[in-house]
Amino acid sequence: MKRIHLDAVGGVAGDMFVAALLDAFPELHARVMDDARAVLPAGVGVAVLTEGESGAVRALRFGLQAGAGAGRTHARGHARTQDHAPTRGDAHDHDHGHLHDHGEAAVAPVAKPANELPAHAGTYPDMRARIANAALHPGTAAHAAAILALLARAEAAIHRVAIEDVHFHEIADWDSLLDVVAAGSLAAALDGAEWTVSPLPLGGGLVRTQHGMLPVPAPATAALLEGFDWRDDGVAGERVTPTGAAILRHLARPGRPAGGRLMASGTGAGTRSLRGMPNVLRALVFEEASPDDSYDRDTVAVIAFEVDDMTGEEIGTAAERLRAAPGVLDVSLGQLQGKKGRPATAFRLLARPDAADAVARACFEQTSTIGLRLTEERRLTLAxxxxxxxxxxxxxxxxxxxxxxxxxxxxxxxxxxxxxxxxxxxxxxxxxxxxxxxxx
Incomplete structure (x- = not known):
């Protein structure tokens, strides 16, 4: 099983994700470009992958290059806030794949071949229909539609409109569709991989949208990435885009990879220059270091804490209730000497990673502890x-x-x-x- 860790050094956007993964898996280039050609209408441009650098780090960039009859330049850097250089508090364009409600009536999916759909199919139903009717590789449509639906639902909830009324802003509609379909193609080709992502850069300031000025992270991005870890590195601007957020919500969980042998790495960049760091997303690809069919491998959450002010009866009751909590795999107790020479009891719980937060809450409810330690560890089990x-x-x-x-x-x-x-x-x-x- 592959484990793919996304290291959000500069941020996460749809184009950065695609570039990083194509750098790590060059054998998927033809597949992704085929899917891009199948979904883009004639005249809007072609998908391109170019090599360059960001902050002295070699990286690839993925984007839409204008083609004959496109009518405007769609090169990355025009419609991506990842490619601007605002300072904290500055307003800047917020196009890159962001969905917008224009108050239009819902448009039902059109049952036509992709190349016969309107040249500016900007509503969510239009985009969904274009994906459904395109001749894509197996699995691409399902993943792309899921990512697009996450974006649309988030925007619909934020702006309190029906999902069928959500609209792609015209400047970035084909850029957004390209990112979503390319990401869907990669997800399908890497089906079964385990995805993790590092803490995300918070950014700061404001972005200009069709709804006026909005804070960073954009409301849709914040809604999509509830439960993910963030960090503030002091660099302003929009660092995680809504499209990037939807891809992460669809594929990844926050945290570190379980480890293994590093098999490949890839780096995708935006064109904006960040102060003191490369504006890149890295993909690190791991595989099991020592495959052995006699072992089952997984990752468990480890929750540990000590108490020195509970009676024996209270400790026994708490241990039994925690052992019965959903997601708990095991509970063990140990005796130790705490501060001021007081006897204390050490609790150590193993839980499923997806249940760690709920189990931690149960520990606070059932015991007198006011703090605990939460880590993830690799586990080998025998059949x-x-x-x-x-x-x-x-x-x-x-x-x-x-x-x-x-x-x-x-x-x-x-x-x-x-x-x-x-x-x-x-x-x-x-x-x-x-x-x-x-x-x-």
Missing amino acids: RAAGEIAGVDVKRVARPGGATAKAESDALTGATLAARRAAKVRAEAPSGQAAEDRDA
Whole structure:
């Protein structure tokens, strides 16, 4: 399984995402360009991938180059705020793929070939129809439509309009469609990959939109990326675009990759120069370092904290309730000596990463702790299965050196300790010895 980590050094926009991934996976270039040609109408331009640099770092740029009859230049840098250089508090154009409501009536999807749709199909239904009717590679349409729907829903909610009334601003409509379809093509080609993204640059200032001046991050971007991690590096401007936000919401989760062998990397850039740093998005591609079919690999959230002011009864109750909380895989307790020599109890919980926030909330509710530590760790587990030996329920485990069996403690019944231990011995004996016992 591939693990793709997006390192948002300068920011995230649709074109930066596509360029970074095509740099890391050059074998996907033909596929992405084919899908771009299939969805763009004649005359608006062609998709191009060029090499350059940003902040002395070599990078690729992806964009729409004007073609015959296009009527205006669609090169990146004209319609992308990633490519301007505002200072904190400055207003600047906010086109790059942002959806806008123009108060128009809803337009139903047109059941025509992509090259016969209107030359300026700017509404969400028009764009959706163009994707649905284009001759795209398998999987591209589904991913592209999902990204586009995320954008449209966010804009509809922010501006309180029906989703069918959401409109792409005319300057950037084909740029936006190109980014969405190219990202969908990459997502489909890399189906099954695990995506993560670093903390995102917050930016600052204002952007000029069809709705007037809006704060950065744009409302749609902020709505799409609730739950993601952000950082403030002091550099103003719009650093994460709505299209980039929709791609992240569709594919990635915040956090670090589980690790593995670094197989490839790619760098995509905007044309804007950032103070003191390259304006790039990096894609780091990892694969399992030591594949072994006997192991299952996953990532778990680890939540740890200590308490020194709860009674034994309270600790026992809290542990049982936390063990039963959704998403919790295990709860363990340890004894230690805390500050001022007081005895303390250490809690350590394993949970599914997607349940970590809810489990942390439960820890605050069920215990007296006022702080906890939250990390993610790689985990290797052995294949296991339930079974029965000598009338006792057991857990069989496939180990590299051979299978083992362990009696389930709840299944060990008997009037005395000796009886329970005898049942345990029969259940956990090697298979040949267990057969001899049964024959006897």
